[in-house]
Amino acid sequence: MQQIVYRPIGILHTPFHSVRGMPIQPVGAIGVVGRLEVYPEFEEGLRDLDGFSHVIMLYHLHKIQGHALSVRPFLDTSERGIFATRSPRRPNPIGISVLRVLSVTGNMVELENVDMLDQTPVLDIKPYVADFDVWDADRFGWFDGVSGNAVRVRSDGRFESAPSCE
Amino acid sequence: MQQIVYRPIGILHTPFHSVRGMPIQPVGAIGVVGRLEVYPEFEEGLRDLDGFSHVIMLYHLHKIQGHALSVRPFLDTSERGIFATRSPRRPNPIGISVLRVLSVTGNMVELENVDMLDQTPVLDIKPYVADFDVWDADRFGWFDGVSGNAVRVRSDGRFESAPSCE
Numbered sequence A, B: 001m002q003q004i005v006y007r008p009i010g011i012l013h014t015p016f017h018s019v020r021g022m023p024i025q026p027v028g029a030i031g032v033v034g035r036l037e038v039y040p041e042f043e044e045g046l047r048d049l050d051g052f053s054h055v056i057m058l059y060h061l062h063k064i065q066g067h068a069l070s071v072r073p074f075l076d077t078s079e080r081g082i083f084a085t086r087s088p089r090r091p092n093p094i095g096i097s098v099l100r101v102l103s104v105t106g107n108m109v110e111l112e113n114v115d116m117l118d119q120t121p122v123l124d125i126k127p128y129v130a131d132f133d134v135w136d137a138d139r140f141g142w143f144d145g146v147s148g149n150a151v152r153v154r155s156d157g158r159f160e161s162a163p164s165c166e
Helices: A040-046 A147-151 B040-046 B147-151
Strands: A004-006 A010-013 A033-038 A054-060 A094-105 A108-112 A121-127 B004-006 B010-013 B033-038 B054-060 B094-105 B108-112 B121-127
Touching: A033 A040, A033 A121, A054 A108, A054 B094, A094 B054, A094 B121, A121 B094, B033 B040, B033 B121, B054 B108
Parallel strands: none
Antiparallel strands: A004 B004, A010 A033, A010 A121, A033 A108, A054 A094, A054 A121, A094 A108, B010 B033, B010 B121, B033 B108, B054 B094, B054 B121, B094 B108
């Protein structure tokens, strides 16, 4: 099958050194500060980024091994199809977080609300634009009534060092 | 440098067969219907997806060659750092679109507001959850006052068949 090859544009520095006990979404990491260190060869691409209050970050969930098509999410007690969850053990383990930009200095971007592991490789950052990214969604499936719990629920070990692809 | 290898989970069928003239964001493609054909080995992962009105789709911008660190975006007349734009000619050409789910039938997901090229390889779909994805952003940099134009501005050829990495 076709392969798609990417290379990280930088690496994250965050207070989270273990999957266990870390926040599962930025809403559970309000005020947590981290830094994106963009590799020097990409620094030019950061120009104008300081005009935005928020960015969308795409990153590689580098501690996830293998994937599952059905998982029991952190916020639920039932198994769900992986594409109906935000769980990390996905066929392509790409994470997405909307983060607040505190400052851009050279190749360093200081960010707030970081919910990623330290040393996470970053694939892309895009400006968060309300006209593009805010939608009037009205059905949230199994998240209905439980997504608010992400403010306090923490990760456990269920998705780390898991057996290979199913 | 480290390589990250992904494999598509499926392919998109859309009405757009050429980069030129296509919408640049889902807000410019309201009502446009397309289909995600998930490869059969991933079909199980779609369970429960029909409970959601919207999904976040991540896809590989397969017609983009090379990248640029400064680009003149479709909505602007000035050059901007690539990470302060939504332009496709990124170091890692990953696109993101929030789409309305019309139906999920077997391995087929019918979607509305599609702004992607036909035959685009899909990397991931995640449920759109307002509690996670809607943020009270208040600064939109150079997009301020122009992001609304994405409703009518169409793509041209500026990012296709471009010279190799800069």
